[in-house]
Amino acid sequence: MLLDYGLSLLLTLLTVCITGIAGESYQTSLTFNDILPEDPKLYDKMRPPKKDGQPTTVLFHVTVMGLDSIDETSMTYAADIFFAQTWKDHRLRLPENMTSEYRLLEVEWLKNMWRPDSFFKNAKSVTFQTMTIPNHYMWLYKDKTILYMVKLTLRLSCAMNFLIYPHDTQECKLQMESLSHTTDDMIFQWDPEVPLVVDEHIELPQLALVKNNTADCTQVYSTGNFTCLEVVFVLKRRLGYYLFHTYIPTCLIVIMSWVSFWIKPEAAPARVTLGVTSLLTLSTQHAKSQASLPPVSYLKAVDAFMSVCTVFVFMALMEYCLVNIVLGDSDPPNPKPHPPPKMDRFFDFNAPGGKNGKRNSKSLENSETTTVNTFQRQESTLLLSPVPHIQTIPPPPCKPASAIPKLTPAQIRLRRAINIDRFSRVFFPLLFTLLNTAYWIMFYEYI
Numbered sequence: 001m002l003l004d005y006g007l008s009l010l011l012t013l014l015t016v017c018i019t020g021i022a023g024e025s026y027q028t029s030l031t032f033n034d035i036l037p038e039d040p041k042l043y044d045k046m047r048p049p050k051k052d053g054q055p056t057t058v059l060f061h062v063t064v065m066g067l068d069s070i071d072e073t074s075m076t077y078a079a080d081i082f083f084a085q086t087w088k089d090h091r092l093r094l095p096e097n098m099t100s101e102y103r104l105l106e107v108e109w110l111k112n113m114w115r116p117d118s119f120f121k122n123a124k125s126v127t128f129q130t131m132t133i134p135n136h137y138m139w140l141y142k143d144k145t146i147l148y149m150v151k152l153t154l155r156l157s158c159a160m161n162f163l164i165y166p167h168d169t170q171e172c173k174l175q176m177e178s179l180s181h182t183t184d185d186m187i188f189q190w191d192p193e194v195p196l197v198v199d200e201h202i203e204l205p206q207l208a209l210v211k212n213n214t215a216d217c218t219q220v221y222s223t224g225n226f227t228c229l230e231v232v233f234v235l236k237r238r239l240g241y242y243l244f245h246t247y248i249p250t251c252l253i254v255i256m257s258w259v260s261f262w263i264k265p266e267a268a269p270a271r272v273t274l275g276v277t278s279l280l281t282l283s284t285q286h287a288k289s290q291a292s293l294p295p296v297s298y299l300k301a302v303d304a305f306m307s308v309c310t311v312f313v314f315m316a317l318m319e320y321c322l323v324n325i326v327l328g329d330s331d332p333p334n335p336k337p338h339p340p341p342k343m344d345r346f347f348d349f350n351a352p353g354g355k356n357g358k359r360n361s362k363s364l365e366n367s368e369t370t371t372v373n374t375f376q377r378q379e380s381t382l383l384l385s386p387v388p389h390i391q392t393i394p395p396p397p398c399k400p401a402s403a404i405p406k407l408t409p410a411q412i413r414l415r416r417a418i419n420i421d422r423f424s425r426v427f428f429p430l431l432f433t434l435l436n437t438a439y440w441i442m443f444y445e446y447i
């Protein structure tokens with residue numbers, strides 16, 4: 001009884017074991033020949049499966065997991081993608097007893113099968129990752145459709161135009177073309193259901209992904225038409241960075257240069273220093289504004305802005321130059337020490353007449369003629385000489401006149417200089433505001 005029971009247990013165990021082994025052997029026994037036609041000679045891996053002579057359709061699907069490293073200097077960007085190609089090869093045989101919807105195949109078999117020869121047209125480098133296992137797989141569906149999926153990191157070139165930088169929008173593409181099959185043999189098409197998936201959480205430091213779409217870029221070459229598909233990313237530059245690091249500081253520097261108009265004209269060191277410092281700071285700002293850009297030969301929007309600001313600061317410095325010219329070479333207090341020697345000479349002429357009584361009348365005549373002469377000479381020099389001489393000579397004849405409330409030439413010049421400053425105080429801010437408004441209206445639509 002006990003032996004019987006033991007025997008039956010052993011038997012059931014044995015059958016379980018055998019069926020288990022049989023099941024497992026079915027799982028691993030699939031070889032490449034199992035999916036090839038009965039006569040492997042009929043299968044030519046170099047010939048696309050053109051059913052009824054129609055070009056083979058390869059469906060594409062791209063999942064973009066990441067976009068980054070947008071580099072303006074080299075005009076490249078990096079993308080992490082899942083790239084799926086689906087095609088139907090009617091020549092293949094389905095493995096026996098295939099119950100599931102699809103079956104995982106060994107990727108190595110692809111080498112001996114026909115496969116689409118797509119390549120990334122604008123890629124500078126393609127990285128295929130092998131950790132922890134090579135990042136690709138192949139599925140065989142029940143309807144002899146093959147899906148080949150691969151994860152890639154691509155470094156792609158993107159032609160960028162910086163004409164309206166930093167208000168620019170760049171269009172970066174990811175193009176996939178057939179290397180050796182013309183449209184007669186093979187056609188790429190976007191997956192009709194889900195052609196493209198772009199991760200919603202893509203964050204770029206300076207740009208925003210505003211649009212993503214798929215397109216066809218089939219090319220006509222001398223050898224024929226080659227099928228090509230592309231993904232287009234529309235990237236819009238965010239203005240925030242430039243607003244806070246370029247536009248606002250630059251405007252503040254220009255405004256700072258106007259402080260000069262409120263400093264009195266005599267304070268030359270203060271005004272010149274202010275102007276020169278503003279100019280230097282601005283040139284640093286300008287250099288910083290295009291540190292990450294390639295040196296392009298055309299004028300960018302930011303260049304135009306910076307140039308106008310530089311001109312403004314330069315004009316503020318020049319305005320002081322004008323004020324200084326109007327003010328004259330020497331300061332108003334200077335003429336006072338000058339006249340005394342002349343007065344002395346004046347007295348010296350009179351002195352000899354005072355000493356000798358006899359020649360009194362004669363010397364008086366003499367002195368009168370000399371004084372007239374000196375006056376005439378002074379008048380002639382006054383008329384002939386330009387601004388600088390006017391200051392040094394006139395005080396003696398003016399002295400009696402200044403008793404009557406009248407401005408000295410120095411004061412007149414100072415008044416003129418101050419008037420120039422007063423005009424600049426209004427004119428510069430007004431013109432700057434006007435130009436700034438024009439600039440922002442012009443680029444409003446790009447913001």
Ligand SMILES: *[C@@H]1O[C@H](CO)[C@@H](O)[C@H](O)[C@H]1NC(C)=O
Pocket residue numbers: 026096097
């Ligand atoms: C497939 O299934 C049939 C019956 O369902 C069976 O007779 C056959 O042996 C199976 N083939 C393989 C390879 O397991």
Ligand SMILES: *[C@@H]1O[C@H](CO)[C@@H](O)[C@H](O)[C@H]1NC(C)=O
Pocket residue numbers: 198199200201202209210211212213
């Ligand atoms: C990509 O485009 C689709 C359809 O135009 C849109 O629904 C999706 O939000 C876009 N994705 C991103 C990240 O912009």
Ligand SMILES: *[C@@H]1O[C@H](CO)[C@@H](O)[C@H](O)[C@H]1NC(C)=O
Pocket residue numbers: 183220224225
């Ligand atoms: C290639 O494409 C052009 C225009 O798309 C078409 O006119 C031409 O017939 C095509 N050539 C072939 C060989 O398909």
